[in-house]
Amino acid sequence: MIDVVGFVISWLTIFGIYSILSLSLNLESGTAGVTNFGKVVFYGAGAYIAATLTTYLTLILNGVDVTETPPYDVRGIVLLGELGSRNPLMSLGLLVLSLVVAFVIAGALGYLLSYPIIRVGPAFVGFTLLSFGELMRVFLQHYEPVGGNKGLMAIPTPFGWVAESRVREVAYLGLVMGVLATTYVVIHRLVNSPLGRTLRAVRDDEVAALCLGKHVPKIKAKVLFVGSGFAGVAGVLLAYYLTSVNPNMFVPAVTFNVWAMIILGGCGNLKGSLVGAAVVTFVDRVLTFVTPYLGVTVISPDYLRWVIVGLLIVVVLIVNPRGLLPEEPIKTPALEVVSEELGGGSG
Amino acid sequence: MGELEYILLFGLFHSVTYLVFSLGFSLVFGVARLPNLAYGSLYVLSSYLAHALSSYAGLEMYWAVPTAVLLAGAVSLVVGELVVKPALKMPVSVFITTMAVAYIVEEVLNMLMGLRPVVLSLYPGTSSILGIAVSNHWLLVVGVCILMVISLTIFLLRTSTGRAIRAVAESWEESMRLGIDPLRVLRVTFLVTGIYAGVTGVLLAPLKAMTPSAGWSPLFAAFAIVVLGGVGNLIGTVVASVIYGLLEQAVVYFLGGGIARVVPLLIVVLTLVVRPQGLLGRGE
Numbered sequence: 051m052i053d054v055v056g057f058v059i060s061w062l063t064i065f066g067i068y069s070i071l072s073l074s075l076n077l078e079s080g081t082a083g084v085t086n087f088g089k090v091v092f093y094g095a096g097a098y099i100a101a102t103l104t105t106y107l108t109l110i111l112n113g114v115d116v117t118e119t120p121p122y123d124v125r126g127i128v129l130l131g132e133l134g135s136r137n138p139l140m141s142l143g144l145l146v147l148s149l150v151v152a153f154v155i156a157g158a159l160g161y162l163l164s165y166p167i168i169r170v171g172p173a174f175v176g177f178t179l180l181s182f183g184e185l186m187r188v189f190l191q192h193y194e195p196v197g198g199n200k201g202l203m204a205i206p207t208p209f210g211w212v213a214e215s216r217v218r219e220v221a222y223l224g225l226v227m228g229v230l231a232t233t234y235v236v237i238h239r240l241v242n243s244p245l246g247r248t249l250r251a252v253r254d255d256e257v258a259a260l261c262l263g264k265h266v267p268k269i270k271a272k273v274l275f276v277g278s279g280f281a282g283v284a285g286v287l288l289a290y291y292l293t294s295v296n297p298n299m300f301v302p303a304v305t306f307n308v309w310a311m312i313i314l315g316g317c318g319n320l321k322g323s324l325v326g327a328a329v330v331t332f333v334d335r336v337l338t339f340v341t342p343y344l345g346v347t348v349i350s351p352d353y354l355r356w357v358i359v360g361l362l363i364v365v366v367l368i369v370n371p372r373g374l375l376p377e378e379p380i381k382t383p384a385l386e387v388v389s390e391e392l393g394g395g396s397g
Numbered sequence: 398m399g400e401l402e403y404i405l406l407f408g409l410f411h412s413v414t415y416l417v418f419s420l421g422f423s424l425v426f427g428v429a430r431l432p433n434l435a436y437g438s439l440y441v442l443s444s445y446l447a448h449a450l451s452s453y454a455g456l457e458m459y460w461a462v463p464t465a466v467l468l469a470g471a472v473s474l475v476v477g478e479l480v481v482k483p484a485l486k487m488p489v490s491v492f493i494t495t496m497a498v499a500y501i502v503e504e505v506l507n508m509l510m511g512l513r514p515v516v517l518s519l520y521p522g523t524s525s526i527l528g529i530a531v532s533n534h535w536l537l538v539v540g541v542c543i544l545m546v547i548s549l550t551i552f553l554l555r556t557s558t559g560r561a562i563r564a565v566a567e568s569w570e571e572s573m574r575l576g577i578d579p580l581r582v583l584r585v586t587f588l589v590t591g592i593y594a595g596v597t598g599v600l601l602a603p604l605k606a607m608t609p610s611a612g613w614s615p616l617f618a619a620f621a622i623v624v625l626g627g628v629g630n631l632i633g634t635v636v637a638s639v640i641y642g643l644l645e646q647a648v649v650y651f652l653g654g655g656i657a658r659v660v661p662l663l664i665v666v667l668t669l670v671v672r673p674q675g676l677l678g679r680g681e
Contacts, residue, residue: 085489166669173431176492177620178665184617185662192655302613303500309493356504360497367490368483 059219061335066226067287068331070233072311072323074280077237079309080317080377081246082273083253088163088179089308091186092156092278094300096285098190099155100148101202101295107144108133108206122197127204134206145208148286149229156282160274164267183302190297201296205289226287233280238320240276247380249273250318303356310359314366316373325374333358402527404646410535412642413542414597419619419634420549421593427566427629428579428586429485432620434495435476436594437612438502443469443595444602445506445609448515458518466595473591477583499612506609514606517599538600545596549589550631558585566629614658618645621661624668627675636676 071093078084105121112133119126135141163182167175191199208225212218240246251259252266260266289295307330315326337355366373418440425433447465450456456464476498484490520534553559564572565582572579597615598607605611622641626633641664649657668675 079489085492087492166666166673170669170673173426173492174624174669176489177432178669181617181620181662181665185659185666188656188659188662306493306496306500310497313490313493356500360501363497364480364494367494371484371486371490 055216056219057335057339059223061331063219063223063226063291064335065328065331066223066230067284067291068308068311069230069324069327070280070284070287071308072315072327073233073237073320074277074284075308076312076315076317076320076323077241077249078273078277080312080319080323081241081253082249082270083256084270084273085173085176086179086274086277087176087302087305087309088182089281090183090300090302090304091163091179092160092281093285093288093304094183094186094190095156095159096152096282097289097295097300098196098202098285099152099282100286100289101205102196103148103151104144104205104290105130105202107147108140111140112136120195121204122194122200122202130204130206134204135210138211141206141208141210144206145225145286145290148290149283152282152286153279156285157275157279160278160281161271163278164271164274180302180305183300183305187297187300190300197296199297201294201299203294205293205295207290207293222291226291229283229287233283234320234324237276237280241320242381245269245272250380307359310363313363313373316375316377318377319373319375322373322375329362330359333362400650403529404643404650406526406529406531408643408646409639410539410642411646412639413539413546414601415615415618415622415642416635416638417542417545417593418597418615419622419638420546420631421590422616422619423623423626423628423634424562424566424586425590426623428562428583429477429481429491431491432495433476433481433587433590434492434616435473435480435498435502436495436590436619437614437616438499439469439473439591439594439612440598440601440615441506441607441609441612442472442502443598444517444607445510445515447517447599447602448607451517462599465599466592469595469598470588470591473587473594474584476591477587481587482580482583503609503612510609514608515602516606517602519603532604534603538604541596541600545593549593552589553631558582562586614661617658617661621664621668623675624665625675630675633676 071089075086075089078086105126106116108130109116109119109121109126112129114126114129114133116126119129121127121130163179167178170178190196190201196202207218207222209218209221212221241249248259248264248269251262252264252269256266292299311326311330312323313326314329315322315324334355337358422433422436425436443465446468447458447461450461450464451458454461476495480494480498481491484494519532520537522533523530524533524536525531551559553563561572561577561582562585564575564577565579569579572582601607618641622634622637625640626635626637641661644664645657645660648660
């Protein structure tokens with residue numbers, strides 16, 4: 051029998067994590083027009099920050115000498131399994147610490163990376179950030195303290211002390227949804243603020259925005275800080291959800307997935323990002339869940355994922371380039387008053 | 398001393414193949430204004446096609462290889478028509494759609510052929526250059542590549558289609574005013590560059606094990622070369638290819654193949670920070 055509840059919980063958790071990514075990408079690309087093809091850099095940075103902080107600190111706080119038993123070692127992994135779920139307060143404290151540190155570091159990384167890219171055209175921005183993603187992956191593969199090619203395993207989860215596994219899953223889902231709600235509110239406020247309107251101006255006509263006294267490079271750097279910070283947070287949630295990280299999780303295909311979401315949903319529309327994330331993660335989860343029941347080994351349904359998502363994008367772009375939910379016109383309180391008065395006057 | 402000669406020789410050999418590959422990439426970049434991310438998959442596709450034609454359809458190698466190259470050109474044409482042309486109005490979409498094509502090709506090859514690398518048969522024999530044993534296949538590769546660079550140069554400088562391509566790369570509006578149809582030029586560009594990617598693929602397939610995902614690293618290399626040499630600058634591309642090929646072989650020799658993947662990425666980043674217009678470029 052197919053585990054329906056388990057399916058829904060895992061789908062919603064993955065949906066939540068990817069929605070944070072797609073919302074932040076929509077802020078950067080849909081609203082500000084920065085072609086960020088290196089989303090995976092900040093996502094991966096967040097995941098690795100959470101993994102490294104949690105595993106090392108869990109061992110150190112329990113009095114283990116990490117120079118002798120590092121967390122990527124077999125003995126370290128066994129120890130982490132024993133120690134990880136012992137202290138609820140420590141697990142939750144490490145979660146909060148990881149979220150804050152990941153937001154700041156990933157954000158700072160985005161801010162720094164904006165330096166070489168703001169001087170070149172959109173095609174270069176895209177390809178350069180894509181290159182950065184690969185650069186990070188090669189670095190992680192060869193950097194021993196974070197486990198090299200194997201990555202880090204047995205990351206203690208924030209709810210590891212809960213005995214019942216279903217309760218643990220639901221609690222984690224609650225956490226992801228809470229972070230998603232926060233992200234949505236923050237980005238929604240940003241997009242509809244004066245800064246958001248400046249961003250649209252920059253996207254639509256950079257020269258005009260410059261002429262009106264907007265410091266375009268500074269604005270882009272700011273947006274990359276916020277967007278990358280949230281991508282880092284999504285990475286933290288992924289690391290705790292999977293309890294392991296390795297360099298090959300952060301291939302350029304992840305970025306492509308997120309772009310698929312905002313293109314399907316509609317660039318510049320935040321609700322569209324949620325819809326896009328729901329569709330893409332649903333395809334992904336269905337294929338993952340169905341695989342064991344198919345009993346087919348010749349053609350792995352895993353491969354089908356890219357074919358389906360790729361075809362979806364090409365079809366949407368040809369049929370309706372603006373996506374399922376197109377960008378809405380800007381609404382401000384002042385504009386509403388004016389339109390009401392005009393409507394009242396004529397009616 | 399043997400080391401230095403080895404690096405120089407194989408560095409230059411690789412440079413020539415990178416030159417052919419990145420010239421095609423640069424041509425599309427110039428005309429369509431955006432990188433064709435499906436370009437790397439054409440390189441893979443042609444060698445898989447040659448393999449399929451020779452081992453399943455029973456064609457002789459000297460028939461299978463040209464057919465595979467022409468098919469790669471045809472696929473490139475279809476990609477240009479179906480995927481790039483409708484997306485030209487939304488520039489970012491070209492990125493996404495060509496990336497989607499690249500993934501579709503990769504996964505279809507994964508499904509049909511599995512993860513086993515494809516190795517085409519080598520041109521037999523070895524020769525000795527500067528006391529280093531070199532497979533005759535490398536000499537064939539270098540010969541064909543030099544021929545292709547020369548013919549592309551003549552095509553671009555001397556024929557009317559070549560001139561039209563250069564005009565469109567300079568300015569779409571201006572060339573339309575002169576009576577050139579940019580969409581026709583786009584079609585020709587995709588056909589020609591597909592053939593160039595295909596030739597590099599079948600030439601290198603016997604030397605490097607070809608896997609469905611093998612197209613990404615030459616694609617990053619081509620981008621690094623185009624950035625380093627300056628967009629639309631032929632001499633810059635030649636110089637950048639030589640620098641890139643030598644540097645890559647030196648890194649492979651001293652530090653190993655895994656780290657060598659960093660080379661194109663570092664070149665891109667350093668160039669953009671220090672000299673965004675490229676070595677000999679005029680800037681954007």
